Amino acid sequence: MVHILPKYWQTVWNYTPVLLETYVDQGRFWGTPYKAANWTLVGLTQGRGKKGGKTEPKRPILPLKSIYLYPLTKDFRLILIGRKNPT
Numbered sequence: 900m901v902h903i904l905p906k907y908w909q910t911v912w913n914y915t916p917v918l919l920e921t922y923v924d925q926g927r928f929w930g931t932p933y934k935a936a937n938w939t940l941v942g943l944t945q946g947r948g949k950k951g952g953k954t955e956p957k958r959p960i961l962p963l964k965s966i967y968l969y970p971l972t973k974d975f976r977l978i979l980i981g982r983k984n985p986t
Contacts, residue, residue: 901936905971915985917975922964930965938967 901919909915922944923930930940944964977983 901969901971915971917970917972917978917985919969919971921967921969923967924962924964926962930967933967933969936969938969941966941968 904919905915919938921933921938923933925943930938934940942965944961944966946961946963948961972978972985974983978985
């Protein structure tokens with residue numbers, strides 16, 4: 900799917916993504932399929948959800964999730980910071 904997605908996205912949205920991101924609930928899953936497919940574990944969520952404010956207590960309210968990234972192009976960093984135009 901990661902090889903088909905950029906072409907599909909370009910057709911539908913007229914934009915080609917350079918990086919994929921996904922979240923895995925640590926309490927329920929180990930993320931084995933993502934590890935096997937060479938996704939990179941980059942960290943954990945804070946467990947506050949998208950509506951969790953900065954003033955809420957530090958303790959997690961929602962389950963912590965692992966954050967995995969999968970680059971679709973080798974120069975994704977340069978493209979994301981605007982130093983290179985996507986092709």
